[in-house]
Amino acid sequence: MKAKELQELLDFIxxxxxxxxxxxxxxxxxxxxxxxxxKQVVSMAPVAAAAPAPAAVPVPATPAAAAATTAAAAPAEAPAGNYRPLKAPMIGTFYRSSGPDSPAFVQVGDVVEKGQVICIIEAMKLFNEIEAEESGRVVKALVENATPVEYDQxxxxIE
Structure with missing residues (x-):
């Protein structure tokens, strides 16, 4: 991996x-x-046992990256009341159904049970079924289909 690719990867992370x-x-x-x-700590080691592992390289976390993460999460906050958010357990692409021609797992007004599949999040070409962590009635869908989501978004x- 070239230094430029490594830096791009670190910036993305x-x-x-x-x-x-x-x-x-x-x-x-x-x-x-x-x-x-x-700060960030990065270590990179070749898989082959013959080569020695390089030392850890500290990379400072930028305040701009922390501010961007905070700013991205701020608009999705839940309104006051007895509504509870069902949050994304990972980053990836959010899908409301298992396929383009399939019906959505849940609609606004549906009652969901704990453990019921509510959506899919694709991460690194893997489609992960996301289950409801608690029971309740869906009041609002906060994310559009086929859009990226962040962890804990x-x-x-539900109410």
Whole structure:
């Protein structure tokens, strides 16, 4: 992996708000971990046992990346009242149904039970069924179909 590609990857991770990322290919293994209040720590080691592992390289977290993450989450806050948000457990692309011709898993006004599939989030070409963490009636869908979502972003409001 070239230095420019590594820097682009680190910039993407910083903007995503993730605190820990592990990437492993046949050529290399990268582990990025940061404390959200301080800095990022990056270590990169070749997969082949013959080559020595490079030392960890500290990369400072930019205040702009933290502000961008906070700003991205702010508009999706739930309104006051007895509505509770059903939140995204991961980052990825949000889908309301299993396919373009399939009906949505839930509609506004539907009653959902704990453990019921409410949507799909695609992350790294894997389609993850997202289940309701609690029961209730869907009051509002907060995310449009086929749009990116962040970790812990409210997807639906239930009462």
């Amino acid at each position: 910083a903007k995503s708000g993730l605190n820990k990322v592990n990437i492993e290919t046949e050529e290399f293994k990268i582990s990025v971990q940061r404390d959200p209040n301080t 409210p997807l639906f409001l």
